[in-house]
Amino acid sequence: xxxxxxxxxxxxxxDGATQLRSRHLLGIAGxxxxxxxxILDTAEAMKEVGTRPxxxxxxxxxxxxxxxxxxxxxxxxxxxxxxEKRLSxxxxxxxxATSSVTKGETLIDTVRxxxxxxxxxxxxxxxxxxxxxxxxxVGRAAVINAGDGMHxxxxxxxxxxxxxxxHKGRLAGLKVAIVGDLLHSRVLRSNVLLLNTMGxxxxxxxxxxxxxxxxxxxxxxxxxxxxxAVEGADVVMMLRIQQERMTGHFIPSLREYFALFGLTPxxxxxxxxxxxxxxxxxxxxxxxxxxxxxxxxxxVILEQVSNxxxxxMAVLYLLAGHDSAEPLKA
Amino acid sequence: MSEVMDGDRMSRAITxxxxxxxxxxxxxxxxxxxxxxxxxxxxxRRLARALKEINGxxxxxxxxxITLYRDDLMRNPVGPQxxxxxxxxxxxxDDRKILLVDDVLxxxxxxxxxxxxxxxxxxxxAIQLVVLVDRGHRELPIKADYVGKNLPTSLKESVQVRxxxxxxxxxxxxxxTELHGPEVxx
Numbered sequence: 006x007x008x009x010x011x012x013x014x015x016x017x018x019x020d021g022a023t024q025l026r027s028r029h030l031l032g033i034a035g036x037x038x039x040x041x042x043x044i045l046d047t048a049e050a051m052k053e054v055g056t057r058p059x060x061x062x063x064x065x066x067x068x069x070x071x072x073x074x075x076x077x078x079x080x081x082x083x084x085x086x087x088x089e090k091r092l093s094x095x096x097x098x099x100x101x102a103t104s105s106v107t108k109g110e111t112l113i114d115t116v117r118x119x120x121x122x123x124x125x126x127x128x129x130x131x132x133x134x135x136x137x138x139x140x141x142x143v144g145r146a147a148v149i150n151a152g153d154g155m156h157x158x159x160x161x162x163x164x165x166x167x168x169x170x171x172h173k174g175r176l177a178g179l180k181v182a183i184v185g186d187l188l189h190s191r192v193l194r195s196n197v198l199l200l201n202t203m204g205x206x207x208x209x210x211x212x213x214x215x216x217x218x219x220x221x222x223x224x225x226x227x228x229x230x231x232x233x234a235v236e237g238a239d240v241v242m243m244l245r246i247q248q249e250r251m252t253g254h255f256i257p258s259l260r261e262y263f264a265l266f267g268l269t270p271x272x273x274x275x276x277x278x279x280x281x282x283x284x285x286x287x288x289x290x291x292x293x294x295x296x297x298x299x300x301x302x303x304x305v306i307l308e309q310v311s312n313x314x315x316x317x318m319a320v321l322y323l324l325a326g327h328d329s330a331e332p333l334k335a
Numbered sequence: 336m337s338e339v340m341d342g343d344r345m346s347r348a349i350t351x352x353x354x355x356x357x358x359x360x361x362x363x364x365x366x367x368x369x370x371x372x373x374x375x376x377x378x379x380r381r382l383a384r385a386l387k388e389i390n391g392x393x394x395x396x397x398x399x400x401i402t403l404y405r406d407d408l409m410r411n412p413v414g415p416q417x418x419x420x421x422x423x424x425x426x427x428x429d430d431r432k433i434l435l436v437d438d439v440l441x442x443x444x445x446x447x448x449x450x451x452x453x454x455x456x457x458x459x460x461a462i463q464l465v466v467l468v469d470r471g472h473r474e475l476p477i478k479a480d481y482v483g484k485n486l487p488t489s490l491k492e493s494v495q496v497r498x499x500x501x502x503x504x505x506x507x508x509x510x511x512t513e514l515h516g517p518e519v520x521x
Binding site: 061 | 400403404408409415416419420422451452455
């Protein structure tokens with residue numbers, strides 16, 4: 006290969022998509038099937054980097070990435086940090102507890118001040134839906150949404166899809182049951198959008214008090230009977246009961262929730278023999294999932310975590326192609 | 336457009352290189368082949384077959400994608416990122432003699448990237464460079480150890496290597512890029 010060759014590949018297995026249209030990743034909404042496949046294919050190559058004796062490539066040398074976390078997170082933040090370091094970016098993580106936000110600074114002021122230090126990318130988690138969108142309009146850095154309120158968590162959906170594809174070889178036509186707190190879950194929203202785009206057959210299940218209004222607009226099946234959702238499923242995805250977001254009484258008790266919606270080995274028997282069980286973490290053992298299932302042979306929960314690094318490397322790499330060279334908006 | 340190498344000459348060149356490799360390294364004992372994606376990979380596999388035919392030994396063969404090590408990766412502000420493909424080196428390169436294989440040697444920048452990438456995988460005893468075509472115009476102090484064909488070219492020309500495994504035919508052709516406009520380089 007001549008190195009001066011144009012970088013456009015002659016062919017790609019990603020349905021022709023060779024780049025992402027947006028310079029931000031704010032959600033799964035707006036991504037086409039080809040773009041999703043491009044991210045997953047790139048993640049496959051990135052996963053190999055993590056198996057090398059030196060788990061680092063120079064691709065993002067000299068780029069600065071700020072991880073701006075306004076909500077607690079262990080998994081996602083660590084995963085982004087490892088992904089950034091494996092690509093040789095300079096990284097900086099800010100958690101609200103230690104930042105000026107506790108002194109009353111507004112989001113826009115925090116962002117403007119960060120922007121003045123010209124980071125190339127900002128990874129943001131925020132309790133308010135739409136906060137990363139605001140950030141993407143204010144600044145010139147590329148923005149990656151690491152979870153905003155009850156809206157979206159795109160990299161989680163991408164890593165879930167990557168994990169499913171690794172096990173099943175495809176996404177189209179798979180029966181996927183998503184069970185749990187549908188109302189408060191940004192993971193749900195991103196996953197439904199992604200799985201629908203890729204042609205999976207999704208069934209949502211949860212107590213009627215935890216079903217979002219307008220669930221029918223998702224264009225997927227829904228039920229309040231877990232046995233019905235799990236029946237014949239290729240993938241069972243459990244969602245966490247998000248007590249910290251619950252402002253009212255949605256369920257009588259955690260024990261009753263487990264009795265009616267918890268994933269037990271008995272219930273899992275209704276699924277296909279090669280079913281995989283997923284959970285975005287953190288798990289409430291004995292609430293939405295039985296420990297025997299969480300640690301059992303069908304569980305791919307820890308694989309999801311390790312795949313998260315590869316998927317985030319892919320997103321960082323693909324977005325870094327869009328340079329921040331755009332003029333600063335007044 | 337003119338054909339520089341047909342299928343016959345290509346396979347003779349690969350056989351000759353295999354003999355040179357064995358002669359210089361006194362056998363295939365510590366050797367391993369690493370092809371640079373895309374077209375270095377099938378050439379590396381053909382070399383492995385040629386080495387086995389001559390000497391009966393299997394030489395481990397891997398594939399290296401150098402995209403993440405390119406020196407122009409983040410310098411081109413707008414435009415798609417190059418697509419990354421899998422690197423597969425299913426053996427330890429420590430203390431082996433690595434034969435790095437590519438189709439065309441031109442500026443030397445791909446090889447520079449490949450050397451950096453390889454060294455992140457371990458500490459080989461030596462790295463030797465195999466290319467099917469050396470077209471000159473080096474921008475870095477890099478030289479091939481085994482060359483299928485030395486091909487003097489002008490900067491306005493492009494060298495196209497086509498391989499059965501990828502392009503459905505074996506040939507090397509020299510094309511004038513002026514016909515296609517100045518933006519097309521090989």
